[in-house]
Amino acid sequence: MTLPTDAPASTYTVFASGPEGGFFVEKTLELPTLGRNDVAISIICCSVCYTDTMIATQAEGQIAGHECIGRVDFKGEDVTNIEIGDIVGLGYIRSTCLQCSFCLSGQEHMCPKIKTFVDGIGGFANASIWDSRFVYKIPESIEPRHAGPLTCAGASVFGALYGYNVSPTSTVGVVGLGGLGHLAIKFSKAWGCKVVAISSTREKEQDAYAFGAHEFIYTKDPITTSTKMDYIINTVAGDLPWGVFVNLLESNGTLINMGVCPKDTMEIPYIPVLFKQLRVVGSLVAPRHVVKKMFDFAALHNIRPEIEELEMSTKGCREACRRVIEQRARYRVVLNVPERLAL
Template sequence: MGVGAVAGACFSCEWCLTGRQFLCPHKDDTVLRGDRGGFATRVRASDWRYVQPLPDALASEHAAPLLCAGITVFSAISRNGVRPTDRVAVVGVGGLGHLAIQFLAKWGCHVTAISSTAAKADDARRFGAHEFIVSEEGLERAAGSFDFILSTVSADLPWDAYLAALRPQGTLCVVGVPHGSFSFHPLSLLPGEKRLVGGVVGSAEENRQMLDFAVRHGIRPVVEPFPVARIGEALDRVRHGRARYRAVLEF
């Protein structure tokens, strides 16, 4: 059994009653519990519906990142109506991005990975990317290329350039948290009826769908396991961007 980034919701507000528990103003965010959440030796869900039965084929060290990073990108793909015929791009080949590439490739999309460094090109292609762009060099040449762009990085990006890379009525979905405010020219958005949207983790049902999809298509996070006694080392690798691609604590 597993508990992900959310451990419960009220199931009585308008959002919960319409199946959108991820928008519940009273949801129980496991990641915001402090030492009672992701760093606890035991976690108690506030609602049984958020305790996920884990498929036998899925190891615990793989299930843990899927129930946070995995559901974040899976929900963004599902809720934004991404089609198998779409040309899509994933910004960032990291903890979220390496899973997004796998999901989108198995979804049937033509996937382009965008990274600030060419060093991740081989990994991106191994995860299923058909093309690779070094953002500073290749983004301008990609103008008008994508139906959907998923930004997974915690960085302030040249938003006008990314909106320009969308086809008309395309969607730029942001699940990474930028450091500053969004800034872009209105004409980058309006004439092509483009969309800029945010994304959050999914509902209990979406978690189940995501786990089933991951098992069916052999999608797995790349993890670095650490015994809990080495938590300092694990955190240091994450903070300095050296984890490939998720650090997992073993209790």
């Protein structure tokens, strides 16, 4: 791969969504010319987020993937924060304007001109070009296969804890024990909180305790716990029994929603929200300075996602997305670029 700024683009391999949902096609494309602030990255691995499955099944030709790790091979002339040879992570955000009030106040994930991984080459590929200002050096103590899920899932749950000022004396409930939920338990435990896992899957109870939960609530049984929670982090993508979660909150408690609900409305009981002074909020990924703090925190506290590994191929991409959609992933699926495609 040779990418001087004025040179012709090189070819790379992608795994794009095929004509039928859930299928993938291997293609060879031209890598765009390197911009002044860009880095060219040889991808090592990419884990699969639920958002990727939504993108991959929407239309033919989509190149999903935004939890990827790679090696910097070339950089633009204005790049100062990244060096050639660095192992870096790419996340949900590709770039922002860096000039609006949100960007200037460290909230670039709220930028109205935000560009995400779908606005270019996603991580289901063996190479990509990314704005270096949204690329993160990976601590040497974290392996690429474990770092991938942290770039989005880890950053998102850490961003919720950090952004809503969760204290180490708080009791935190985590709804859902999937890719985000299991990391929310691990980060909350390392944060110093009492952690309550809330799940509709009884088989995940022992996993929840292994991840650091202090209590497990199985939502298909009558809920008898006396524990009240200061925060509940919802990681489930779906319409849920919101009244149950509201009743589990302590006065002045906060329900933080991270899962993508298919409905435009939430049926929240009004009286407890009023008399207990509750907050119902959302949390979307994380700004750059928080992502950097997350990697430092994960390295310090040895926080690693639980992963399954597959080869990045048409078959591997299809199987990974299927496991995520069917909620069979334990707990994040990582696609490794095979030797035949390594750059």
